[in-house]
Amino acid sequence: MEAIRKHQQFKISREYDTQLKRLYPVPGLQTPFGSAYATVDAGTRSQPHQHHEHETFVILQGQGLFVQDGHKERVASGDVLYIKPFSEHYLEADAACDIQFMSIWWEPQNLAEQPSSTHHLIFTPPPTPNGDLHLGHICGPYIAADVIRRQLQRKGKNAHLVVGTDKSQSYVDLKARQRAQPTQGLFEHYSQSIMQTFRHAGMAFDSVYDCDAKGHAPFVHDFIHRLQERGVLHHQTHDYAWCEHCNLEVFDAFARGECPSCAQPSNGCVCEDCGSPNNSYDLDRLHCMLCGNTPQLKSQTKAVLNLHACREHFAQAGLQIDAPPRLATYLRHQELQPQRDYVVSFTGEWGIPAQAPALAGQTYLAWIEMAAGYLAALYRGVFDQEPDSTEQAIDRLNQADVEVIHLMGFDNSFYYAYLYPRLFAALGLKQLKITFVVNEFLLLEQSKFSTSRNHAIWAKDVFTDPVDTDWYRFYLSLKRPEAQRENYRHEEFEQFRQDLGERLQALASTHRQRLASFAADLDLQQGGAWKRLHQEYGRSFEQLRQQLDNALSAPCGYSVKQFTTTLLQLVDSLVRFQHLTQEHYTAQAAVEQRHTSLYLESAAMLGLRQHLACLMPTATAQLLG
Ligand SMILES: [Zn+2]
Numbered sequence: 200m201e202a203i204r205k206h207q208q209f210k211i212s213r214e215y216d217t218q219l220k221r222l223y224p225v226p227g228l229q230t231p232f233g234s235a236y237a238t239v240d241a242g243t244r245s246q247p248h249q250h251h252e253h254e255t256f257v258i259l260q261g262q263g264l265f266v267q268d269g270h271k272e273r274v275a276s277g278d279v280l281y282i283k284p285f286s287e288h289y290l291e292a293d294a295a296c297d298i299q300f301m302s303i304w305w306e307p308q309n310l311a312e313q314p315s316s317t318h319h320l321i322f323t324p325p326p327t328p329n330g331d332l333h334l335g336h337i338c339g340p341y342i343a344a345d346v347i348r349r350q351l352q353r354k355g356k357n358a359h360l361v362v363g364t365d366k367s368q369s370y371v372d373l374k375a376r377q378r379a380q381p382t383q384g385l386f387e388h389y390s391q392s393i394m395q396t397f398r399h400a401g402m403a404f405d406s407v408y409d410c411d412a413k414g415h416a417p418f419v420h421d422f423i424h425r426l427q428e429r430g431v432l433h434h435q436t437h438d439y440a441w442c443e444h445c446n447l448e449v450f451d452a453f454a455r456g457e458c459p460s461c462a463q464p465s466n467g468c469v470c471e472d473c474g475s476p477n478n479s480y481d482l483d484r485l486h487c488m489l490c491g492n493t494p495q496l497k498s499q500t501k502a503v504l505n506l507h508a509c510r511e512h513f514a515q516a517g518l519q520i521d522a523p524p525r526l527a528t529y530l531r532h533q534e535l536q537p538q539r540d541y542v543v544s545f546t547g548e549w550g551i552p553a554q555a556p557a558l559a560g561q562t563y564l565a566w567i568e569m570a571a572g573y574l575a576a577l578y579r580g581v582f583d584q585e586p587d588s589t590e591q592a593i594d595r596l597n598q599a600d601v602e603v604i605h606l607m608g609f610d611n612s613f614y615y616a617y618l619y620p621r622l623f624a625a626l627g628l629k630q631l632k633i634t635f636v637v638n639e640f641l642l643l644e645q646s647k648f649s650t651s652r653n654h655a656i657w658a659k660d661v662f663t664d665p666v667d668t669d670w671y672r673f674y675l676s677l678k679r680p681e682a683q684r685e686n687y688r689h690e691e692f693e694q695f696r697q698d699l700g701e702r703l704q705a706l707a708s709t710h711r712q713r714l715a716s717f718a719a720d721l722d723l724q725q726g727g728a729w730k731r732l733h734q735e736y737g738r739s740f741e742q743l744r745q746q747l748d749n750a751l752s753a754p755c756g757y758s759v760k761q762f763t764t765t766l767l768q769l770v771d772s773l774v775r776f777q778h779l780t781q782e783h784y785t786a787q788a789a790v791e792q793r794h795t796s797l798y799l800e801s802a803a804m805l806g807l808r809q810h811l812a813c814l815m816p817t818a819t820a821q822l823l824g
């Protein structure tokens with residue numbers, strides 16, 4: 200690499216609508232940054248673009264406009280501009296002069312250290328209280344949500360986890376009728392049982408979505424009223440299905456037939472298979488879930504959502520939705536579908552009764568009630584108080600820096616990922632960042648968990664002791680069906696527990712012995728002499744530390760499976776390092792080498808302990824001391 204490269208040696212290229220002279224890196228010299236000298240011709244602008252690197256521009260000559268993510272500012276020679284990763288940016292030169300500037304860009308060192316939101320609200324879908332939770336449920340959103348919360352808090356971030364149960368679902372009423380039990384009693388029984396399971400699963404939640412709280416029903420009514428004011432909900436004569444035999448409206452859980460979109464067997468309101476919404480009477484071969492009879496088609500005044508208007512509002516708002524690929528495809532598909540009116544009030548007593556006289560005897564679809572509850576929970580999570588009204592909640596949330604991390608099964612996509620952001624946009628929400636963390640099904644011994652066939656492992660039966668529970672937390676996180684279905688085998692779990700338990704205890708016990716024998720004479724805040732082995736493992740531990748820090752962050756999609764897999768790699772790496780450095784702990788070994796070995800081992804053990812505690816809040820201390 201020559202010390203001086205003369206200007207004539209450079210090739211000036213036309214890139215990003217500028218004249219670009221690339222400076223670094225060059226063949227023969229790899230630099231940790233890239234650099235170029237660029238000119239934007241007078242009266243033109245550089246091509247708007249974005250990239251993952253950080254970048255700075257130093258304006259050397261000229262003046263004009265700098266635009267980053269739509270924010271415009273005048274700039275002139277001498278100004279230094281910082282461009283954050285993934286922001287869209289360009290320079291526009293005044294008509295009178297070129298802008299000449301130096302650009303320097305560099306790789307983000309650590310994704311997790313990128314500027315992140317002030318508030319992280321972690322949402323889990325409130326389970327329907329018509330049964331207990333099995334390992335398939337708990338392996339979906341729940342343990343993962345708790346692990347993410349613990350990791351964010353460990354990193355000093357403000358993280359708030361919301362749980363609850365979804366009282367008003369028609370599935371609760373259906374189960375009660377099938378069992379000839381009072382609905383309220385059934386709800387209370389399973390609601391308490393589910394909340395107890397959350398506690399026994401080691402979930403450290405910050406607030407509970409409570410449909411019986413004093414402010415809940417008034418807020419739901421205000422929310423619905425506001426939807427009417429915004430022109431997305433109206434009252435209209437509409438068809439509905441009625442079972443003469445059972446004397447009830449056949450909708451949602453009470454409706455069974457074939458999905459008009461995909462022809463698969465489906466309940467009313469939304470298809471579990473393809474995720475398309477339906478008005479229950481639209482199902483092919485519609486029958487009543489209770490008695491099996493074909494219902495009659497009638498009509499009455501209904502509350503109806505204008506999904507088309509919701510979509511228009513959403514297109515105007517600036518909500519940032521971050522969805523994994525399958526969900527992103529689903530959302531694009533839904534967006535392109537013709538948006539039909541969606542009925543959201545039904546004759547019945549379970550749920551929140553509509554106030555409008557035209558809707559007498561009807562209650563709102565539980566998912567609409569929950570949309571209001573969701574907004575209120577979001578507000579409480581950020582401001583630590585109850586919202587006065589929907590309007591006030593939206594206004595203040597528009598000023599706040601919030602990221603919602605929403606965990607859910609793919610089958611919940613329509614309501615949480617499609618409808619809610621569009622309802623909130625219709626209500627005036629202009630900015631919110633939502634990262635969806637989606638799971639597929641967990642299989643039990645190769646077939647679907649099934650309550651009716653009792654093919655299930657019930658969480659309340661196995662989460663009986665905090666240490667046992669922690670082993671389930673670890674194993675289920677490893678088996679988390681993030682991208683595809685995974686299979687749970689109990690034998691494999693027992694084997695995993697035994698093997699890893701033995702390895703961790705051996706690791707900790709050797710480490711304790713080494714500390715007891717040699718730590719007194721060594722300053723373990725730093726190393727001594729570094730050999731090739733130390734450099735290799737020092738680098739490896741550092742990479743794993745960064746991967747563990749990054750796995751549970753937005754750029755990595757809050758991947759608990761990745762986090763858990765990396766933690767196992769750290770254990771492997773530590774076991775190998777301990778083994779390879781055995782010689783450094785003999786009487787003849789050089790103190791300086793032992794110093795570095797014990798320094799690296801201690802730092803990696805500390806990292807392991809901190810990260811493991813997110814998965815195993817109780818057992819970590821017992822395993823690693
Ligand atoms: Zn379908």
Ligand SMILES: [Zn+2]
Nearest residue numbers: 442445487490
């Ligand atoms: Zn019936």
